[in-house]
Amino acid sequence: MGNRADKAKELFMSGCNCSQAVFLAFADKYGVDEDTALKIASSFGGGMGRSREVCGALSGMLMVCGMETGSADVKDTAQKAENYRVARELMDAFREDNGSIYCRELLGLAQNAKESHIPAARTKEYYKKRPCAEIVRSAALILEEKFD
Numbered sequence: 001m002g003n004r005a006d007k008a009k010e011l012f013m014s015g016c017n018c019s020q021a022v023f024l025a026f027a028d029k030y031g032v033d034e035d036t037a038l039k040i041a042s043s044f045g046g047g048m049g050r051s052r053e054v055c056g057a058l059s060g061m062l063m064v065c066g067m068e069t070g071s072a073d074v075k076d077t078a079q080k081a082e083n084y085r086v087a088r089e090l091m092d093a094f095r096e097d098n099g100s101i102y103c104r105e106l107l108g109l110a111q112n113a114k115e116s117h118i119p120a121a122r123t124k125e126y127y128k129k130r131p132c133a134e135i136v137r138s139a140a141l142i143l144e145e146k147f148d
Contacts, residue, residue, distance in 0.1 A: 004148065008140035012133050015122055017045025021136045022060025026143060030067045047103025050117050055103045057132070057139040058094050062087055068147050086146075093142045098135055106135060 008025035012018060019041040027037035043049055044059035069086045071079035095101050104113060107130065120126055127133065 002141060002144065004144050005137045005140035009133050009137040012136045013127065017042065017056055017119075018132050018136050019044035019056035019060040019063075022057050022139045022143070023063045025140050026064045026067070026147075032067075046115075046119065050115060050119060052104035052107070052109060052113065052115060053102060055094075055098075055101055055106055055135065057136045058091065058101050060136075061090050061094065061139045061143055064143050064147070065090055090142060090146065094139060097138045097142065106131060
């Protein structure tokens with residue numbers, strides 16, 4: 001246990017956004033190639049387009065949840081309900097481990113903080129002041145415990 005979690009953290013530390021790091025750490029399990037996984041998850045970093053809303057690591061978790069419990073049959077309401085149940089279970093575990101599901105709260109930003117859409121440079125200082133690497137690892141560990 002922890003292999004995919006460690007991989008997710010390494011991916012984040014190598015430049016992936018939080019959502020990409022989590023989803024890519026599991027993509028091989030579903031036959032999703034690296035380029036596709038990175039593109040699918042790319043808009044969810046920084047709390048969705050760097051808006052600091054729902055944490056990108058959680059968004060990546062829910063993408064994995066969809067691969068595990070989602071259905072391609074849009075009329076399968078029983079499977080949709082099961083997917084939503086598991087998604088909420090994962091969200092609750094994420095909130096319990098990290099204190100919030102919102103990027104701005106996880107980063108300690110003001111409620112009304114407005115930030116640029118331009119990502120910050122990934123420097124040593126960036127990694128020192130952000131809890132994101134450990135949050136990414138936490139998200140992937142929750143997934144490992146649930147699905148691996």
